[in-house]
Amino acid sequence: MDATDRRIMHATQAGLPLTPEPYQTLAGQLNLSTAEVMRRLMAMQDSGIIRRIGAVPNHYKLGYRFNGMTVWDVPDGQIDELGRQVGQLPFVSHCYHRPRHLPEWPYNLFAMVHGKTQAEADRQIRQIADVLGNQCHGNEVLYSTKILKKTGFRSR
Amino acid sequence: MDDIDRNIINTLQAGFPICDAPYFQVAESLNISETELLARLKALLAKGFLTRFGPLYNAEQMGGALTLAAIKVPAERFEEVTDIINAFPEVAHNYARSHELNMWFVLATETPAQQQQTISAIEGQTGLAVYNMPKLKEYFVNLKLEA
Numbered sequence: 001m002d003a004t005d006r007r008i009m010h011a012t013q014a015g016l017p018l019t020p021e022p023y024q025t026l027a028g029q030l031n032l033s034t035a036e037v038m039r040r041l042m043a044m045q046d047s048g049i050i051r052r053i054g055a056v057p058n059h060y061k062l063g064y065r066f067n068g069m070t071v072w073d074v075p076d077g078q079i080d081e082l083g084r085q086v087g088q089l090p091f092v093s094h095c096y097h098r099p100r101h102l103p104e105w106p107y108n109l110f111a112m113v114h115g116k117t118q119a120e121a122d123r124q125i126r127q128i129a130d131v132l133g134n135q136c137h138g139n140e141v142l143y144s145t146k147i148l149k150k151t152g153f154r155s156r
Numbered sequence: 157m158d159d160i161d162r163n164i165i166n167t168l169q170a171g172f173p174i175c176d177a178p179y180f181q182v183a184e185s186l187n188i189s190e191t192e193l194l195a196r197l198k199a200l201l202a203k204g205f206l207t208r209f210g211p212l213y214n215a216e217q218m219g220g221a222l223t224l225a226a227i228k229v230p231a232e233r234f235e236e237v238t239d240i241i242n243a244f245p246e247v248a249h250n251y252a253r254s255h256e257l258n259m260w261f262v263l264a265t266e267t268p269a270q271q272q273q274t275i276s277a278i279e280g281q282t283g284l285a286v287y288n289m290p291k292l293k294e295y296f297v298n299l300k301l302e303a
Contacts, residue, residue, distance in 0.1 A: 001218055009213060015201075016210035018194055021177055038174050041211065045174070049217045051297075055168035055200075056208040062165070062303050069253065069260070080293065087296025097293040098224065105257070105287065110224075114301060140255070148250035148259070149242045150207045 001049060004032070005040055016053065058147070064114040066121035066143060070128055071107035073100075073138040079109055085131050086111050091124045106138055157205060157303075160188060164196055165303035168209065205303075221268040223290040225275065226257040227282065234258075240281050246274045257287060 001009075007030055017025040023041070027034040044050040059067050074082050079097050086109065087095035094112040111128055115121030125141060163186055173181050183193040200206045215222045229237045234252075241247055241261055250261040265271045275286045 009211075009218075012210050013213075014210070015208055016172070018198055018201075018209075020179055020190060020194070022179070023174065024176070034176070041174050044211070047217065048214055050211045051214050052170075053172040053174070053211045054170065054209070055165060055206045056212070057165055057169065057301055057303065058204050058207050059301060061203075061205045062301055064301055080295075083293065083295035092296060093301070094297050095295040096291040097295070098289040098291055101287050101289075142253040142255045142257075142260070144251040144253050144260075146252040148238050148252055149247060149261070150249050 001044070004030075004036075005044060005049070008032075008037060008040055008044075056150075058150070059114055060147070063116045066113075066115040066118055068113045068115075068121050068125065068141040068143050070111045070113055070125055070141050071139060072109040072111070072128070072132060072136050073106045074109050074132060074135050075137075076108065078135050082132055082135060083109055086128055089124070089127060089131070092128070107140065157200075160186070160192075161196060161200060161205070162303040164193065165200065165205065166300075168197075168206075169300045215264040215266075218266070220264060220266045221271040221290075222265075223263050223271055223288055224260060225263060225278075225289060226260045226287045227278075227284045228257055229259050229282075229284065237282050237284065241278060244274060244278065246270065 011026055011029055016022045019025045023037045024034045027037045030037065041050065045052070083095055083097055086092060091113055092111045093114060096110045097108060098110050100106055100108050113121055113124040115124060129136060129139070167182060167186060172178055175181060179193050180190040183190045186193065197209060201209060237259065241250055241259070246263050246265050248262045248264045250259065252258060253260050263271055263274055265274060275288060279286050
């Protein structure tokens with residue numbers, strides 16, 4: 001990523017222009033050619049700097065009111081295998097191994113679930129518990145009660 | 157929100173073309189006009205159904221650092237601490253959650269050193285301990301939700 005890529009990133013952090021030719025609009029703002037802006041965006045997408053160009057929904061507004069961060073205490077030796085299995089469940093949107101903060105935070109496996117009803121979320125959590133079986137030594141579900149901020153990545 | 161809006165949300169979560177007239181291309185696939193797509197997209201953003209539309213940058217791929225952190229905020233200080241934390245541009249997301257660790261935020265910084273500086277600054281300004289939980293491994297990420 002060079003200085004020009006960074007300028008493109010800064011110019012699109014808040015979003016893509018909502019004009020019929022957004023890449024041309026961007027190019028005009030940055031004093032670049034449209035072809036260069038498109039080529040650089042494609043390259044950043046191919047290399048994974050850009051995960052994708054797309055829309056980020058507000059879970060709540062789409063009716064997903066039960067957004068649970070499920071956290072599990074599983075043996076470190078088994079976590080990669082268990083994490084992969086949990087990550088493959090169709091309703092899990094994110095699944096990560098994160099560090100414990102003992103003694104008060106013993107959980108090392110995190111999986112996000114999203115339900116339109118409590119019953120739907122409960123079903124999803126039970127399915128994760130089934131995958132983990134007796135390898136799970138404790139778990140909790142932290143429901144989000146409010147989005148306090150959601151802007152995506154911004155740099156100073 | 158009607159079926160066309162739902163269609164737009166589902167389609168645009170999957171990706172967006174890089175070409176001269178991408179909205180026109182997407183509009184055609186949705187059987188609506190480009191003007192209607194742009195108008196509806198603006199409305200979905202203005203009404204908050206979509207929080208963002210554009211390139212989603214992967215901070216780590218850019219040499220940056222991303223982490224999830226949590227703090228225990230006393231109930232009577234919740235608003236004050238929310239304002240302090242949200243004022244940091246490094247804070248990409250911040251959620252209230254039902255737990256003793258009741259505020260969870262994602263920090264995205266351009267360098268790992270900035271992550272530590274930001275955590276120290278948050279601890280300094282709030283007087284609260286930050287529990288840093290950077291991912292050790294990612295097993296799955298897919299942000300799509302059916303509208």
